[in-house]
Structures are given as C-alpha cells and as structure tokens.
Amino acid sequence: MDINKYINELGEQAYAASREVASVSTEIKNTALNAIAKEIIKNKDDLIKINDQDLQTAKKSGLETALLDRLELTTARIDAMADGLKQVADLEDLIGKTTEYVEQASGIKVGRMRVPLGVIGIIYESRPNVTADAAGLCLKSGNATILRGGSEAIHSNQAIANCIRAGLKNTGLPENAVQLIETTEREAVGELLRMSDYVDVIVPRGGKGLIERVSAEARMPVIKHLDGICHVYIDDEADIEKAISIAYNAKTQRYGTCNTMECLLIARSQAKTVLEKLGPMYQEAEVEIRGCEESKKILGNIKIATDEDYATEYLAPIMSLKIVSNIDEAMQHIDKFSSKHTDTIVTENKLNADRFLREVDSSSVMLNASTRFADGYEYGLGAEIGISTDKFHARGPVGLEGLTSQKYIVLGDGNIRS
C-alpha cells in the first residue's frame, strides 16, 4: 500500500467535502447527526460483536486493564455515544452568524461572519467513542474530519465510521465529510501531520507521548493541552469552610483528570486552621501529601516536596502543598509551576480576587470554585473537543466555537477607495 498516496487521497476528498459541509444548512447538519445516532443504535449488536474482536486481540497482546476498559464498547457506552450526537444536534449552530455591521467613514459596512476551519484531523488512542464524538462536533461546526484512532480499536472504529457514513449518505451529505484512516501503519500519522495543504488543524487526544509527537511533527496548527498542573490558593481572607470544601473536592473528586488539583497553596495566616481540618480528610481519602518544611510541622509525618514534585501532574492520590506568605508568593509559585490549565483562589477579599483573576496566566482562572469545573459541559459549551492550554486561537475548554474562525464581510454600494 502506498501510504503517501492513500493519505493524500483522503486529504483531497476531505477538502472537497469540507467545501460542501461548510455551507450546508443547520437543519441538514442536525438531520445527519440524528441519522448517525440512529445508525449507531441500529447496529448496536454488531458494534458490540466487532468491539469484542478488538478486545480479544488486545487481551492476547497483553494490553493493560485500564486501556482494555477504555477500549470496551458496552450497551451503555453505545447509547451515550448516540445521545452525545443528538445533544450536539441540539446545540446552537454558529456557522454563518455575523457580528453587527459597523459603518466606516468611507461608507462601507464591516462585520465578521463565523466560518468553519475546513478539515480537522483527529488523532486519538483506544476509546472508540471518540470516533463519533469528534466527528459530530466537527460536522456541526461545518468541518470535514479525518480520524485516526488507536490500532487496537481499528475494527470498532471502522464499524462506527460505517454508521457515520451511512448517516451522512442518508441525509444527502458527502460521505467523505468524515473519513477514518483505515491502515494501522504508524507512517500514516506522519503523512497526515505533513499534509498542511489539506488539513487545517490537528487535534490530538491521548497521552503525553502522543501529544508531544503530534506537536513536534505537525506542519499545521495543533489544538492541544499537555499537562494539567492545577493549583488552589487559599488566601489570607479565605472563608475557611469554602476553602476546605474546594481544596478537598479539587483533589479527590477524580484523580485521573487534567483539571484535578495537583498543588495546594495556603497563606501562612490560614495554614494551621486549614491543615488541621484538611490533613485528616486527605488522610482518610488516602491522599499522599508532599509538602514544604513548614507544613510538615503542622501535619507531622509527610514527605518533603521537591521542585520536581511541584512540577508534576500526579494524576493519582498524591498532591503537593506549600505554605506561602501572601498572594504575591502564591502567584509567583503558580507562574513558575502551573501548566497554565486551571488555577483557583479562595478569598473573600475583592482586591486579591481581582488581582488573581487578572494576573494569573492560565486558560481558566477561578474564584471560590473547584478546579474540577474546568470542562466544556460545565462551562455551558454543550460539548468539548478538548481543553487547550495554548493562547493562540482556542483556549480552555474547546467547543464548537474553537472549531471555527471568522471572516470579514464588507458591504458596499459601489464604494471605491480614494
């Protein structure tokens, strides 16, 4: 198989399809999304059977349990996939919306219209439901998609892609609006990442290794986030109840997510009060604390945190802890160690709140709320393709808007420039 040629064909077809779906009506896009959901439900038994083949192969090749779990398609997960598509159909369509037109001195009226990005490449690992989720968001935002899933999920992804194509076809949309790379050759990814003539943006979804490879090789923009080293800072004037509740929730509500707190910063004046209550709570939850010398004096037998600890996304029941003099030292620590994902201040002091919200350079900055809220659904985006820690283009949870751009529209009445 000539991979270069194959991927280029996908690119050409995606470009052609992207021009069609860019200008299709909201109604047709929604009909397609619902038709795809219907196909997925109709083929539920087959999907489970085909997924079982992938699971058996993966087990034989010794894939670890956590990854096997992510690979599995259960009835509930298939239903959720179909529901997700219906929810995306219910979201507002941004494409074609224009800002207010402003008349300029020359008489021209200038506005901006929201438009799709074009062709979006999605590279993801194990979870086959991403196939439908990502395709749905891209379709609703008027983009064509080229999907490249993990090789262990290839048959599951093909089966889902077939449902998608059937749904598109039944609605009269080009089937090439969503294409799956059907070879598991690793070289296909490299080829996709070089194809900047046809692919407008790449969204990698998976572990750090995948995201680093994609960032290094892609010849087009990448929507990505690497680490989620999130902080909660308990200020001098924090409400103690809120502080304890937020610091506990931000760490323990889920350990493996990118918006989980990895480091707690406490103003010296509050440290004793807060830690005497929080310490035992974390202990009961079996969260290991690695703290500064000063915190050890309060908590007793804990590990001393190194700079490496402060720079680590544990994704586990481990956290680092530092007692700081004030908001300035807290923000300096965050500036040095935060991955610019999500950081929270707990305070009742309006000036400190305003300073923190304005000066902390992260994709989400919060006041008196748990970092765990950093999520497209929680922010009311309806769905998210990922969370971007970059500042260019999309930042924070990326929903439909992040998958679009704007063009300038100029309305004249024969205006010429003098």
Add this chain to the structure above:
Amino acid sequence: MDINKYINELGEQAYAASREVASVSTEIKNTALNAIAKEIIKNKDDLIKINDQDLQTAKKSGLETALLDRLELTTARIDAMADGLKQVADLEDLIGKTTEYVEQASGIKVGRMRVPLGVIGIIYESRPNVTADAAGLCLKSGNATILRGGSEAIHSNQAIANCIRAGLKNTGLPENAVQLIETTEREAVGELLRMSDYVDVIVPRGGKGLIERVSAEARMPVIKHLDGICHVYIDDEADIEKAISIAYNAKTQRYGTCNTMECLLIARSQAKTVLEKLGPMYQEAEVEIRGCEESKKILGNIKIATDEDYATEYLAPIMSLKIVSNIDEAMQHIDKFSSKHTDTIVTENKLNADRFLREVDSSSVMLNASTRFADGYEYGLGAEIGISTDKFHARGPVGLEGLTSQKYIVLGDGNIRS
C-alpha cells in the same frame, strides 16, 4: 558573540517584562506611548543623521532604489511615526475586558477575559518605521516585543529602539518590554524562531521569501499572509456603473499592495457591455490585460491568460481576466486560484450576494466594494500589524484584538463538583 546565549537572554528578559506589561493599567500604557512619541520627535535630527549613515552604506552596497526609498527616514515619516503612536494610545484598550458572565446549572458564573499573548517576535525588512509601529501595537495590547529589522537599517532601528526604551523608562515600565536584536547575524533569526519557550507568536513583515522562511522554521505560531491574489466578480445582475468603478479602482488605485485586484471575473451576459467601457480605461492607465479567448474577441489584441497567470500576484499594472457562465463558475475559479485574501462580488441580486459572502472562503469577502478596502484602518481597527490569510486565530486585517487571547474566568461561592 554567543548568539544562542544572547537571543535566549532577550527571550528571558522579554518573558519577565511581558508579565509586567500584561497587568499594567491603560493609563500607564498610553502615557508610555505618548512618551515614546515625544522621544522620537525630540531626537528627530539625530534620527535623520543616523538614518543617513544607513542610507550611504546601503547605496554603496548597491541596494536598489525602491528599497532605498523604504529605508529612508524623512521629517514627514518621523512625524507620521510619532503620530501613529499617539493614535494607538487613543485606541480602546481591550485587555482585561470580560464578556458577560453566564451562570451555569452548578451555580458557577463563567465569562472570558481578554489577555495579551505574551511575547511577540516581529521580523521585518528595510522600513525602520515598523520598529515604532509594531512596538506600539504590541505594547498597547499588553505584550512584550522582540524586534528584528533588516540589517541595512540596523542603526536607524537602534536609534528608534533607544527612543522607545527612553519612553518606557520615563513611564516606569520595564525597558525590556521592547527589545531590538542588535546583531545582524542571520543565525539570530533562526535562534529566535526556535525559542518557543519564550516567544508566543512571530509576525513576519516583508517579502515572500522572508515569510516562507519564517513559516518553515518557526516553532511557534506565525501571523502572516503570503499572497494577495484578489478577485472582483461582476455578476449577471451587477449595476454596470458600480462594476466599472470598482473593477477600475481595485486594480489601478495602487499596484503594489496585497489587496489590489489581480483577476477580474465577468458573467458572460455582462462581458461585452463592461469590457467595452473598462478595456479603454485600463489601456489608458497602461494596465496589461491577460484574458481568456472569449475576452480577446471583445478586447482585441490581448495576451491569452494561462493558469499560471491566474495564480500570479502581479503587484504591477498587469491583470488577468476571465469571462464565466455564472456565479458558480466564478466561485469555482476563486476556490482554485484565490489566495483567500479578499474577493468581491458586484451584484444587485440578494441571493447571489448572500451565496458569495457565505461560500467564498477568503479572509475578507465583499459586496459592491473595492478590494482595496481590505485594511485595518479602513475596517476601523485603528491600526494593523498585518493581514492574515490563515484561519487559525487572527484572520484578515489584524489589529489589537489579533494580538490578544481570552481566558475563562469562573466565579464561584464555594462551588464544588459533584
């Protein structure tokens, strides 16, 4: 000189300064902009003297007249540079502005705050006034800047950079908010383009060669435009007066600009009427027309346009011309040959206007207006750092907003996720 070390120092200093200017008040930024303008006026005679050295050296080394002209700093140009800075001071400050906060089901309130990008690298050729223009826009948008001008303008740029630093210092802002690369070693550019740890975005301003090099080498996002192959399409239902006036203005008002029309498309039904009037007008202006066979029958002795002509940005009194069956053929031609910069339809038909505005995938799409309006000033942005033909992040004329990003702000009252 260790260039690697030198550029890295500039990067570190720029990063530190960027954190300061990001949260400085509008008043201080405006005071600094006016202080810089004052320094430039104060040092006018010195600037002209130093610029004259650059001019003499450039003449001796045989720089061509057009470039010598761009290199020259006259009294008028220095005044314009200072006025430009004062105008940027008068523009609205977007930094810190928040969208409306929307309360979510969980009780958190979510909004977005406009923030600077961080450190912006500007790489430009000959024109020393870019030093002040670019630095002014970046400062107003809360960014730090690293400037790299053409080697032939090094002394002029240094002198302007000294005025900028003096203005910053007098206002109490970090002088490193605007830094000039003071070596003319070519390797310095390569080092800057690799320094993605400190530089958030690169803006190349200059010829195609420069922009292609920067795009190929930069390890960070680039705000750029390559070609300006702009079209005017005269529709079946065009108003003939407007059509002729726009097509003439779009080509002849200035030849060397990126928003000049390079190709005129005319619906067959209008071709004879339009060309019998426009042909002689272009002839009088000494514009060479390269057209399709059909247009030759109307215009007589013209060159036949090749596909290469249709794909060329002439930047000269040369244009290509094609008679098309209808709006569909016009849009197909534009899809194939446009550089996605600016394209105009001249029509009184609302349906065709709407289709063109929605379906043409260019950074500016116009109705009944000359392509020459594609410009930050004409669009009311107050100033522009360039015109982006990319879809990612900024698109079209890029003013202050294009030099910023947004972060999510979440306001809670002790909210935790369940």
